[in-house]
Amino acid sequence: MTLAPETGVAAAGTTHLPGYDDDAPPAIPRPALGKPTADERFVRYGTVAAGFALAWLITQRLLPLAGLPWLLVVWFVCVLAVTGVTAGLSGGPVDIRDRIAATTITAGAAVVGAGLVSAIVFVALRGWRPMTHLNFFTDDMAGVGPKDAFTQGGVLHGVVGSLIEVGIAVAVTLPLGIGTAVFMSEVGGRYARVVRTVVEAMTALPSIVAGLFIYTVLIVALGYPRSGLAAGLAIGVMMLPIIARASDVVLRVVPSGLREASLALGASRWKTVWHVVLPTARPGLATACILGVARGVGETSPVLLTSGNAQFLVTNPTDGVMNSLPLFIYSLVRSGEPTAIARAFAAATVLLAIVLVLFVLARLLARPKRTKRTxxxxxxxxxxxxxxxxxxxxxxxxxxxxxxxxxxxxxxxxxxxxxxxx
Amino acid sequence: MTTLPVPGTSTDVRPRKISRKSTGADAVFIHTIRTVGTVVLVITGGVGLFLGWQAYPTAQNYGLGFFTESRWLPEADVVGIASVLTGTFCVATVAMVIAFPLALLTALYISEYAPAFLKNTLVSLVDLMAAVPSIIWGLWGFFLIMPHAAELAMWLDRNLGWLPFFDVHDADPNAAVVDTVISQYSFSMFCAGIAVAMMVLPMSCAVMRQVFSQTPEGEKEAALALGATKWGMVRTVVLPFGRGGIIGGTMLGLGRALGETIAVLLILSPSFEVKGRILEIGGNTVSALIAGRFGDADDTQLSALLAAGFVLFLVTLAVNTLAAVIVNRSRSGAGTDA
Structure with a gap:
């Protein structure tokens, strides 16, 4: 403590706290030591600009390297070079290495970000035209050929099919998956370890093999027709290990102190699970499930083998062939017609939007609960x-x-x- | 008046009996939950056993030739997975060669270089990237990337064609008219690998970032306090600490890359040739083979397809298990209190 006692006034045995000078000017904010100075910022942004100018000069004027990809590649190389030079002006080899590493790492992240953004923007740009017609959202493709105009046909059957199939999969896997997770983390024992090993091993099952399993067992061996139910089960077989494992991970991080406190208060084990463990883990469980659902909605390969490819709206999952968004997109792209491909991109935009909504929902649920504080x-x-x-x-x-x-x-x-x- | 118990008077002192056995509602709960666990064990284990059981008749019918035969001719009853297995490994290798550096750089950027207010957003974006359906990446790879990738492939063939895997038969990279030659460089394992790379990248990146974020703050600050630059700190503290995560995340990504179907099916034009020339048109993978050939298969060939799927499953399982062992054995999590 930097306490300077008031000079001379203090009697022995008493402690004096330093008083505050109310008339003193407000404290000067501390300078942010880690922040780059104006010079450094100038060098940082200037390097990128100089690199771009150099790259433009090289690709457009000096060398025969037309095209956007070359410009980007040369830009990156030029920025690296300029970074090296500017760092070398003020520092030694250590500084040069530091700056070049920082540039490379930032560029790598930028490439990944560009990949994500380009995918979303590209799909939306190629698919906006069919989406301007309302019938795209309210109609199915019954009697609509691949060359027909956008004023006919829509994706309703795909959306409904996807939702029904994923609904079946979730209805089967959610209780089973979370139940297994509870069994693995709350009951334990040698048997639970066996279950955990098998479940973890089965997360490696490729989705196409899950589809092939249902195809062989349900459709070929048992003679059940291709239908939404079969597709839902195929997605379920794929999702079950994923959800069980993710829920297990979530349940295992519930602090054991909470469990022990509940048991010590005399609660039975199932009450502990029901009133303490599951509510604590609820946001994590919701996230795990929604991410599993997002994965299930977008998965094409199990559906490809099991659902058939209906062009009309089917709402009964046990009643013959059905369609779903990914499969719809795939078959439209395969037809090769420009209008069909535009329709496929529009359907892909819808699929992306569904996944995005699910994702945002998962994020919102996963946020730690804010305690209401006045x-x-x-x-x-x-x-x-x-x-x-x-x-x-x-x-x-x-x-x-x-x-x-x-x-x-x-x-x-x-x-x-x-x-x-x- | 209060009487105090006199010690030693009671002759019949027995410890209270303690039973760990559940009673009443608890017993019902334990039994129910055990049943659920058993059901899941039966379902998931059943799938694995079924696949293995289906592989048996295939082993009887085709013998070891199943692994050395490269053609898939159901009419002539000649089936084998030599070419598709090579194709699967080629596509997965291309995907990992692209995805590994990008995932590592992105993970480093998010954990060390990104400004604090961006960090959570970037983590969410990587997770969102993992949730983007594979068909979207397939469309992206097919329509947006493939024309450029074909040009790049041609350039690689022209300048690095002496490397066996960059060689392309029946095509002249120096041809004056590009349009006729470029198709030889499209629909290749290289193009498919790019799309698969975008799918597996977020997965590897998430694992790496998580491990990097567990690096002990004390060691990082110690490196900085000793005068290390940021890169020096990353090189000497973060990367060695996260080595297990880097390897494990990469292998998890590899496991996913081996099983990817739909992007490969969209981009790759199927051919049954054992080859490592990734830039050349044509190739096939196990999952694309299953998706393409399940329709016209009879019982024997269906079980052959299942056997191929079983082989794929075993390879993926081995890769994933190795990844889990490596991640668990790394120093991650140890010494975080320092």
Whole structure:
């Protein structure tokens, strides 16, 4: 503590806290030491710009390397070169290596980001035309040929088929998967270890083999027709190990202290599971399931073998052939007609949108629950961040001296009657 | 008045009986949940056993020739998986050669270089990338990437054609008219590998990033305090610490790449030739073979397809198990308190 006692006044045996000078000017904010200075920022962005200019000069004027891909490749090489030169101007080989590594790593991440963005934008750009017609969302493809205009036909049967098939798969796998996860993590024992080993091994099952299994057993051996039910089961066989394993991982990170506290209070085991373990793990379980569903919706190969390819709306999964979005896209692309391919891209946009919605839903559910805190309680805890970490306590400055005396916070409690509490 | 118990008076002191056996609702719960576990064990294990059982008649019918025969002629009853197995490994290798550096760089960027306010968004984006359906990557690879990839393949053949795997038969990379030759460079295992790479990349990246994020802060700060640059810190602390995650994540990605179907089916034009010339048109993989040939197969060939699927499953299982062992044996998680 850097406490300078008030000179001479203090009697022996008493402690004096340093007083605050209310007239003092406000503290100057500390300079951010890690932040790049203006010079460094100039070099950083200037390097990229200079690299682009050089690349343009080389590819468009000096060498016969027309085309966007070459420009990008040469741009990257030029940026690396300019980075090396600028780093060499002010530092040694260590600085050069550091800057070049940073540039390479950033460029690698940018390539991956560009891949994701280009896929989404490309699919949406090629497929927006059919989507301007309302019948695309309300109609099926019954009696519509591959060359017909966009004013006829739609993807309704694909969307409905996908939802029904995934619904069947989820209805089968969700209870089984989570039940198995509970068994593996809550009951335990040698038998549970066997189950865990087998389930983990089966996550390696390629989706096409899951489809082939259902095809062989259900359709060839048992003579059941190709249908939405078969497709749903095929997706289920593929999803079951994935969901069981993901749920197991989620359940295993539930703190054992919670379980033990519940048992110590006299709760039975199933009550512990039902009221403590599962509610604690609920966001994680929801995420695991929704990501499993997103995977199931987009998977083409098991459906390709088992559902048949209906061109009309089928709502009964046991009633003959059905269709689903991925399969619909695949068969349209295979037909090779430009209009059919445009339709395929539009259907792909719809599929992407469904996956995106599911994904955002999973993210929202996985977010840690915010405890409702009033202004007063926030003041009492001295300003905490979302995870309940006490920022004031974590701040090294707070440890050095009473920057923000806790008394001041407590003095405002209870709040004045005029103060509004949300 | 209170009477105190006098020790030693009670002759009949027996410890309370403690039973771990569940009773009542608990017993029902344990039994139900055990049954669910058994059902799942039967289903998942049943699939594996069924595949293995189906492989048996194939082994009887075709013998070891199943692994050395490259053609798939159901009419002549000549089937074998030599060419599709090579094709599967070629496509997976191309995919990993592309995906590994990109996944590593992206994981490093997210865990070490990205500004703090972007980090969570980037993690979500990588997860979103993993959720993008494979058919979308197939479309992307087929319509957007393949024309450029074919040009790149031609350039590679022209300049590095002396390497056996960059060689392309029946095509002159120096031809004046590009349009007639370029088709020889399209629909190749190289093009399919690019699309598969985008599928497996987020998976590897997620594993690597997770391991990198577990690097002990103390060791990172120690390196910086000793005067290391950021790259020096990454090279001497983060990468050695995350080695297990890098290898394990790559192998998990490889396991997924081996089984990818639909993108390969869209892009690759099927041929049954054992070859490692990845830039050349044509090739096949086990999963694409199953998807392409299940319709016209009779019982024997269906079990041959199942046997091929079983082989694929075993390879994937071996790769995944190895990955899990490597990730678990790495230092990840140890010493995080430092």
């Amino acid at each position: 202004k007063v309680s926030r003041r009492l805890t001295g300003g905490t961040n979302r995870r309940g970490l006490n920022l004031r306590r974590g701040d090294p400055l707070a440890a050095m001296g009473p920057v923000n005396p806790a008394d001041e916070l407590a003095q405002r409690y209870p709040p004045a009657p005029t103060e509004e509490i949300p």
